[in-house]
Amino acid sequence: MISSDAMRGYNDALVLAILQQGDSYGYKIGKEIRKRTHDQYMIRETTLYAAFNRLSKNGYIDAYPGDVTNGKPRTYYRITPRGRAFLAVKAEEWHQVKHVVDLFLN
Amino acid sequence: MISSDAMRGYNDALVLAILQQGDSYGYKIGKEIRKRTHDQYMIRETTLYAAFNRLSKNGYIDAYPGDVTNGKPRTYYRITPRGRAFLAVKAEEWHQVKHVVDLFLN
DNA sequence: CCTGATTACTTCACCTGTTGGAGTAATACT
DNA sequence: AGTATTACTCCAACAGGTGAAGTAATCAGG
Numbered sequence: 046m047i048s049s050d051a052m053r054g055y056n057d058a059l060v061l062a063i064l065q066q067g068d069s070y071g072y073k074i075g076k077e078i079r080k081r082t083h084d085q086y087m088i089r090e091t092t093l094y095a096a097f098n099r100l101s102k103n104g105y106i107d108a109y110p111g112d113v114t115n116g117k118p119r120t121y122y123r124i125t126p127r128g129r130a131f132l133a134v135k136a137e138e139w140h141q142v143k144h145v146v147d148l149f150l151n
Numbered sequence: 152m153i154s155s156d157a158m159r160g161y162n163d164a165l166v167l168a169i170l171q172q173g174d175s176y177g178y179k180i181g182k183e184i185r186k187r188t189h190d191q192y193m194i195r196e197t198t199l200y201a202a203f204n205r206l207s208k209n210g211y212i213d214a215y216p217g218d219v220t221n222g223k224p225r226t227y228y229r230i231t232p233r234g235r236a237f238l239a240v241k242a243e244e245w246h247q248v249k250h251v252v253d254l255f256l257n
Numbered sequence: 258c259c260t261g262a263t264t265a266c267t268t269c270a271c272c273t274g275t276t277g278g279a280g281t282a283a284t285a286c287t
Numbered sequence: 288a289g290t291a292t293t294a295c296t297c298c299a300a301c302a303g304g305t306g307a308a309g310t311a312a313t314c315a316g317g
Contacts, residue, residue: 050273059255082254090266113313141153149164200295200296219284
């Protein structure tokens with residue numbers, strides 16, 4: 046199991062990547078990450094909600110109240126154009142980091 | 152140019168990877184990183200020496216005084232068996248992180 | 258209509274690793 | 288003696304992740 050700490054700096058990007066495929070909310074995004082990685086990565090709640098706050102503050106996502114099925118009403122998030130731009134920058138950075146680290150750890 | 156911050160958590164591993172190919176010292180390791188990455192990554196002095204301290208404290212590297220050609224005498228570093236083991240763990244973690252992030256940023 | 262379960266967050270204090278700026282130490286060169 | 292070069296060293300600040308604990312809203316069962 047990977048720690049969020051090893052993913053530091055890319056948690057925000059993961060969230061944006063998921064939102065780029067459609068609006069969603071906290072719990073669901075957490076589950077989606079877990080599912081897509083086949084349990085290799087489970088983002089912690091505190092890490093996830095801290096990410097939402099940062100992303101909101103920077104204008105990369107917008108929040109709006111969602112429907113309720115059972116329990117507390119959800120807050121849905123939508124990626125903004127600025128968020129898409131930021132994601133593109135992060136993806137590019139990721140490719141560079143990957144290349145650089147691979148030069149040493151192989 | 153990549154920031155050390157984007158490399159956070161892997162700077163220690165880079166240093167160990169370089170030391171695994173032979174003992175070396177601060178300045179030289181810094182230059183080696185820059186050279187191998189074709190100027191894509193320049194680790195900052197403070198980051199590098201902070202890494203040495205951490206690695207020493209954890210018993211992953213040993214320090215010993217080296218020869219002098221010009222200027223202050225160098226401190227050489229040698230990787231320890233524990234350091235090699237740690238590097239192996241980090242390399243494995245890196246592969247997982249790479250796989251996970253790639254699931255989202257592609 | 259009260260209780261407990263479920264879903265969905267929220268707060269807080271702490272920790273680790275990176276940063277910029279400035280300073281120090283030892284030696285060689287002129 | 289003074290300057291350049293090499294090689295660190297210290298420090299306070301900051302960002303992002305962490306664990307533990309707490310809160311809030313809704314629904315289902317008795």
